[in-house]
Amino acid sequence: MFKKVPGTKDILPDETGRWQTIEAIARNIFSLYNFHEIRTPIIEEASLFKRILGVTTEIVQKQMFFIHSQEDAYVLRPEGTVSIARSYLENNLDKTSGFIKLYYIGPMFRLERPQKGRLRQFHHIGCEVIGSQEAILDVEIISLAEQMFKSFAIADYKIKINSLGCPKDKQALSLSLKQSLQKDNQKLCADCQVRLENNIFRVLDCKNEACQEIVKALALKDRHLCPDCLNHFKEVQNGLGSLNIIFEVEPQLVRGLDYYNRTVFEFTHSNLGSQDAIGAGGRYNNLIKELGGPDIGGIGFAFGVERLLLASSICGEKPLNKLVYLITLGETAKNAGVKILNQLRSSGIPSDMDYLSRSLKAAMRAANDAGARYVLILGEDELKKNVVSLKDMSNSTQREISIQELTKELKC
Numbered sequence: 001m002f003k004k005v006p007g008t009k010d011i012l013p014d015e016t017g018r019w020q021t022i023e024a025i026a027r028n029i030f031s032l033y034n035f036h037e038i039r040t041p042i043i044e045e046a047s048l049f050k051r052i053l054g055v056t057t058e059i060v061q062k063q064m065f066f067i068h069s070q071e072d073a074y075v076l077r078p079e080g081t082v083s084i085a086r087s088y089l090e091n092n093l094d095k096t097s098g099f100i101k102l103y104y105i106g107p108m109f110r111l112e113r114p115q116k117g118r119l120r121q122f123h124h125i126g127c128e129v130i131g132s133q134e135a136i137l138d139v140e141i142i143s144l145a146e147q148m149f150k151s152f153a154i155a156d157y158k159i160k161i162n163s164l165g166c167p168k169d170k171q172a173l174s175l176s177l178k179q180s181l182q183k184d185n186q187k188l189c190a191d192c193q194v195r196l197e198n199n200i201f202r203v204l205d206c207k208n209e210a211c212q213e214i215v216k217a218l219a220l221k222d223r224h225l226c227p228d229c230l231n232h233f234k235e236v237q238n239g240l241g242s243l244n245i246i247f248e249v250e251p252q253l254v255r256g257l258d259y260y261n262r263t264v265f266e267f268t269h270s271n272l273g274s275q276d277a278i279g280a281g282g283r284y285n286n287l288i289k290e291l292g293g294p295d296i297g298g299i300g301f302a303f304g305v306e307r308l309l310l311a312s313s314i315c316g317e318k319p320l321n322k323l324v325y326l327i328t329l330g331e332t333a334k335n336a337g338v339k340i341l342n343q344l345r346s347s348g349i350p351s352d353m354d355y356l357s358r359s360l361k362a363a364m365r366a367a368n369d370a371g372a373r374y375v376l377i378l379g380e381d382e383l384k385k386n387v388v389s390l391k392d393m394s395n396s397t398q399r400e401i402s403i404q405e406l407t408k409e410l411k412c
C-alpha cells in the first residue's frame, strides 16, 4: 500500500472542522483590521528565496524542495513573505496606494527532519503590511496576532519581542558577537562553530545547553541600537503597554531569516515541547528595495496552523447539524427521492440519502452516524399519497408531510 510522504499529513474529515473554524476566525479578524486576502503560487523561482532569505540560512542551505525537471530553477515555497513581496512588485501594487494590508492561508514546504510540530508540508496563516515603517503598525500587528490567539482559545502563550535595529546596527551586533563568541569557540556545539563563521545570529537561539550558557553570559541588551532604532523600539513597547499586551523583551531573539530588521517577535506555547514557536514575524524594511522596488517598510507574521491546533482547545463546527437524510424503500421511491433531494439542495437545505439500499433499520443507523437532524422515509405507500414520513431525530417524533410542503417546513 502506498504511504504518504514523511513529514506530510492527511487532514481527515473528522479534523477538517477544526481547520475550517480556525481559518474562519482568522479571516474574520483579518477583515476587522481591513486586511485583504492574497493567493500566490506554491512554486516560485529558487533564486528569489536564495537571494532574499540569505544563502547561509538553514532554509536555503538545507530545506528547499527543488523541482528537478526545471534544473533546480523552481522550488516549493518555504514561506510566504518573499512570495508576497515579489507579487507586490510584479503586480505594481506599489504604484497604486503603496500601502497595503494582505493576508494569506496556505501550505508551505521545508525539507526538515519530521517530528511533533515539525512537518515538511505545513500551513501558514499569515499577514504582511507593506508601505510603512511606523511603530504603531508593529503594535497593530502584534495586537492582531494576540486577538487571534484569544479567539483560537489558546492560553499560556508568551509574546517575546526584540529589535535587531537597522542594517548598520545588525552589522555592529554581528561584529561584536563574533568578537565575544570567538573566545568560547571550542565550547560551542559543532553546528555553532560553523555558524560563528557564516550565520552568527543563529548561535543565539541554539538549543544546546552549553551554547545557551555562553549566550546568556553575553548579557545582551539593546546596546547595538542606534538612537532612531532605540526610539522605534521604545515606541513599540509603549504602544503594546497601552493596549495591556503582556510581552517579554528577549535580546537573544534574532529569527533565522536575513530579511528582518528592527522589530522581531515570536509567540511560544509551553505545551509544544522543543517546537514551541506557534508563530513569529517581524519587520523587513529593506526587502522591497532589495527586490528592485521603492524604499518602503514592511512587517508581518505567520502562524503555523498545525502548531496552533496542538495548542488550541477549539472544537470543530458541525456544519451538517441540520442534515436531512433520505431513506427510500424500493426502486420507484429511489427515483422519486432523487428529485426530492434536488429540490431540498436547491433551497439550501443540506441533505443526503442512503445510496446502499440498506434495510430501514440499517439506514436509520447510518442516518444517526451521519448526524442527521431529520430523516425522510419514502416508500411505495408514501408515494401513492404524495407524502414522506418526516422523523425529527432530536425528539424521535414522526409524522407524514406532503412533498409540496416539505421544503417550506424544513426551511423554518
Ligand code: HAM
Pocket: 078, 079, 080, 081, 110, 112, 117, 118, 119, 120, 121, 122, 123, 124, 126, 127, 128, 277, 278, 279, 280, 281, 282, 283, 299, 300, 301, 302, 303, 304, 305, 306, 307
Ligand atoms: P517562520 O518562523 O519560519 O517565519 O515560520 C512561522 C511559523 O510557522 C513558526 O512559528 C511555526 O509555527 C511554523 N512552522 C515553521 N516551520 C514549520 C514546520 N517545518 N512544521 C510545522 N510548522 C512550522 C516565517 O515563515 C516568516 N515568513 C514569518 C513572517 C511573516 N515574518 C514576516 N512576515
